[in-house]
Amino acid sequence: MTRLIDGKAIAADLRARVAEAVAELADRDISPGLATVLVGDDPASRVYVRNKIRMCAEVGIRSIEHAPDADISEGELLDLVDRLNADPDVDGILVQLPLPAGVDSARVTEAIDPVKDVDGFHTTNAGRLSAGLDAMVPCTPAGCMILLRSVCPDPTGKRAIVVGRSNIVGKPVAQLLLAAHCTVTIAHSRTVDLDERCREADIVIAAVGRAEMIKGGWIGPGATVIDVGINRIEGADGKGRLVGDVEFETAKEVAGAITPVPGGVGPMTIACLLRNTAIAACRRRGMDPPEAVRLS
Numbered sequence: 001m002t003r004l005i006d007g008k009a010i011a012a013d014l015r016a017r018v019a020e021a022v023a024e025l026a027d028r029d030i031s032p033g034l035a036t037v038l039v040g041d042d043p044a045s046r047v048y049v050r051n052k053i054r055m056c057a058e059v060g061i062r063s064i065e066h067a068p069d070a071d072i073s074e075g076e077l078l079d080l081v082d083r084l085n086a087d088p089d090v091d092g093i094l095v096q097l098p099l100p101a102g103v104d105s106a107r108v109t110e111a112i113d114p115v116k117d118v119d120g121f122h123t124t125n126a127g128r129l130s131a132g133l134d135a136m137v138p139c140t141p142a143g144c145m146i147l148l149r150s151v152c153p154d155p156t157g158k159r160a161i162v163v164g165r166s167n168i169v170g171k172p173v174a175q176l177l178l179a180a181h182c183t184v185t186i187a188h189s190r191t192v193d194l195d196e197r198c199r200e201a202d203i204v205i206a207a208v209g210r211a212e213m214i215k216g217g218w219i220g221p222g223a224t225v226i227d228v229g230i231n232r233i234e235g236a237d238g239k240g241r242l243v244g245d246v247e248f249e250t251a252k253e254v255a256g257a258i259t260p261v262p263g264g265v266g267p268m269t270i271a272c273l274l275r276n277t278a279i280a281a282c283r284r285r286g287m288d289p290p291e292a293v294r295l296s
């Protein structure tokens with residue numbers, strides 16, 4: 001029987017643990033705060049940031065909202081990041097990507113104090129993660145690992161393939177799998193015989209951004225499939241619907257466990273962002289995070 005990995009329920013459980021940790025911090029007069037920076041009026045970015053702010057409120061994290069116009073210069077944005085770095089009331093800084101043309105996203109990301117880098121995109125955090133040191137772990141990869149461990153608590157020795165090598169998903173999730181003692185293959189657009197490489201794997205993490213590219217026939221019997229992809233396609237009824245990078249209907253026939261889209265990795269990303277904010281609030285003060293949000 002294929003197990004459906006319920007990202008909604010697992011994310012709700014993580015948010016409850018973050019709320020518990022935030023309450024524990026309140027007893028010590030610490031009130032974690034997340035600064036969100038939404039540049040311009042990209043509709044998708046607006047929705048993402050609104051959801052993040054709503055979820056912050058639900059777990060007791062303060063939001064500090066900044067929404068500069070799309071014509072903000074790179075210099076002005078860097079000044080804003082500097083102010084947030086220096087602000088003692090700000091524990092985490094989230095600059096919603098993508099940024100408007102003309103602003104160098106990498107430069108803005110690098111300007112964030114690594115301790116406040118709750119997205120985990122700063123090269124200091126990427127480097128620390130790959131060196132096996134304490135780091136701010138990017139949210140979606142962290143979420144993938146929690147979902148994986150919900151069905152495979154100890155993945156030691158498993159063969160894992162990560163399809164996709166982006167800095168925000170593919171590479172960090174591969175590092176986390178390596179840290180969990182998996183044997184890791186990282187595949188990308190130049191990989192030869194990708195279907196065969198996937199079939200050999202016990203764990204398939206799909207982070208490609210191509211609707212239903214990975215077919216059921218590419219999945220080995222009993223493998224665990226974590227589908228990061230979020231793609232909007234037009235259904236037979238002409239209405240838009242969301243699908244992953246894996247062809248769910250065929251893959252669920254062979255997989256041992258699989259995440260749905262929506263309702264799999266998606267909800268984990270925000271829950272991990274909240275957790276990172278609570279962790280940042282502690283690390284900034286030289287404290288260990290409460291047990292409820294410690295990274296495993």
Ligand code: NDP
Pocket residue numbers: 140163164165166167168169170187188189190191194207208209210228229230231265266269
């Ligand atoms: P990127 O576009 O940055 O990276 C995609 C990767 O897939 C690249 O490494 C690319 O290879 C690889 N790729 C593209 N085509 C193929 C192919 N035909 N065969 C094999 N590999 C291929 O995407 P992201 O990592 O940012 O995102 C991946 C997916 O995850 C997207 O659907 C995105 O929407 C989703 N996502 C979901 C999140 C969530 O919260 N659930 C959060 C972030 C992303 P190459 O490097 O060679 O070009």
